[in-house]
Amino acid sequence: MTGDPRAISMTVNGREVTLTVEPRVSLADALRQDLGLTGTHVGCEHGVCGSCTVLVDGTAVRSCLLFAVQAEGTAVETVEGLARGSALHPLQEAFRRHHALQCGFCTPGVLMTLVELLRADPCPTEAAVRDALSGNLCRCTGYQPIVAAALDAATVLAAEAAP
Amino acid sequence: MKAPPFDYHRPASLDEALGLLAGQPDARILAGGQSLVPMLNMRLAAPATLIDINRVDGLDRIEEGADRVTLGAMVRQRALEASPVVRRRLPLLAEAVAQIGHPVTRNRGTVGGSLCHLDPAAEIPAAALALDARLVAASARGTRRLAMEEFALGMMTTGLEPDEMLVAVELAAWPEGHGAGFAEFARRPGDFAMASAAALVALDGAGRVDAVRLVLGAVAATPLRVTEAEAMLMGRTPDTTLIAEAAALAGPCVTLEDPQAPLWYRARLATAMAKRALTAAVGRADRKRVAA
Known part of the structure; x- marks a missing residue:
């Protein structure tokens, strides 16, 4: 069924990743729970607080309002990608x-x-x-x-x- | 707060999207998702199917015609703000869009999504009514155009049939030299408006009102045109007294109320916003050049 988990690929902080998610899973939850990138915080889950903001193809978006499947094939940047090695951005x-x-x-x-x-x-x-x-x-x-x-x-x- | 399960489709073409829509009895179109996804997360909506049109080709165009500008349904609100065509031909819309939510929500939010969600407080539907919008609805059966009055049927309720999708909106571009003003009141910038007003004014060579539109938002189930105020302004010189008299006709139009803004308060806000919008529009309007 089309509501079943599906494999998707995207680039996260320059790294190619593939994960298997249900369509209803937000990009924020996929980043945190499937990829272990817990730097992206989930606050209100309805687009008000801005804590989950990440960049998708260079554009800032609420990752609680974007399903992970929608990010298929895109380049995602999260707070974990900011530091340059051990030096802070x-x-x-x-x-x-x-x-x-x-x-x-x-x-x-x-x-x-x-x-x-x-x-x-x-x-x-x-x-x-x-x-x-x-x-x-x-x-x-x-x-x-x-x-x-x-x-x-x-x-x-x-x-x-x-x- | 997590979205309920749904079947997800991501068509690449309009035909494919319309085919899916025709075959799914309980489907919703997913555009920018800045209103629909909060409703899913809060379980206020639970459609069986989502049809994601973010990768449908050709829905994000801005086309300038002689007396109309056509906006594709998937034009992002942020793209409207940045568009020289919108700034030049539809200054009312440019000013209204800058007051929607926040820059990051405008990165995703779309023209079509705002129109179809039809929140009473939304800026784009109010501007669209002022700009005599024609809404282009497509289905596998064909394409038709709806006037804003036929489209905005009630609180968050459009005149689209279940198998129809909004693909574009055609807005009237007023002549060069017209003035536009959009004013809204919210407790904090970016919050839902408690009252808003959109005004368009064109003056003749003598400085009298040659054409005028006044629309209120967030005061009724759907955006409301204040025709009595327009009639009062026509053919007259819009000084502060006349503008105040016309704006006073906005108050009695208010029918929406909530604990934050009871009727009497919202009526006063509506009058104040109408006055601000009209004053801005008149101030920005040029007298028509008198023919030699």
């Missing part, structure tokens, strides 16, 4: 410097949302950062250090990109 580094997380539950989704923003807009205004973050709920920080970290990371990334 400049965004992660900036989050540490600015104390941009407390409990850390929202952090993976916030980071992936900001990765998309900074790729599209390497020098965002504070307003653009706040607009991008409007769909990510953080109940600890009050957002100020997250915004500061995002703007700081943009500067670091721009310096890295400069010839």
Whole structure:
């Protein structure tokens, strides 16, 4: 039957993976339970909190609102793909410097949302950062250090990109 | 909260999708999934079959015609925001779309999905009514066009037949120099609107209203055109007093209420949003160049 588990392949953080899932399984659950990538957090499961945000073919999406079968053949990026070996990604580094997380539950989704923003807009205004973050709920920080970290990371990334 | 089981189909062509739809009595179309999947996860919907049209070719086009712009059903809301054609020809829609949810939900959310879900508070159906939308419905039996009044039948209820799928919407592009305004009130940006208003205004050479549309969202089961306000504005110079008088006609149209916004409060919001939308539209409208 078409509702039965099926084998699908996709690229996750540059690695080709094949997994067998029921169509009703969200990409978030498949990442966490089938691939053991528990960095992607599942909060509200209806698209409100933003904790499960990942990139699919470079576009930030709610992985609780996308079925894993829909991601077949795509390139998925999760928070586990950010660090460069043992070195943190400049965004992660900036989050540490600015104390941009407390409990850390929202952090993976916030980071992936900001990765998309900074790729599209390497020098965002504070307003653009706040607009991008409007769909990510953080109940600890009050957002100020997250915004500061995002703007700081943009500067670091721009310096890295400069010839 | 996990979605109930369903049969999953992912057609590659429109014909294949329509064939599947014709043969499945309890099927839902899966577009961007930003409303349907929450309903599945919360078990508010449990269709036997999902037909995923994300990989159907040709449904994501934006086509500019002389007096209409045609949007494919799978045009993402984020693509609308970025489209120069939409910004130039349909400024009302561009302004409305920027107020839907959040950037990440707009990455997936589609024009057709918003129209078919038909949430009373949704921005695209309200803008579509103001823009005299013609909705293109396809089935294995053929294609037909519905006016917004025939499409928006009631609360989250469309005029599509069970075997029909929305494939495009044709929106009226108002003449260059018209003014548009879309205003909504929500407790936090991105929340469902508690009242919204869409206004389109064209002025003649003397600065009098030559054409006008005023539509309210989130105040009734479906978007509502305030024809009395339009009639009051026609042929007159829209100063602040006249705009306030016309906007006051929005309040009595309100029929929706909930604990967050009881009738009296929503009526005041509707009037305030109508005033904001009309003021913005008038301010952005140019007087027509007088023929030499």
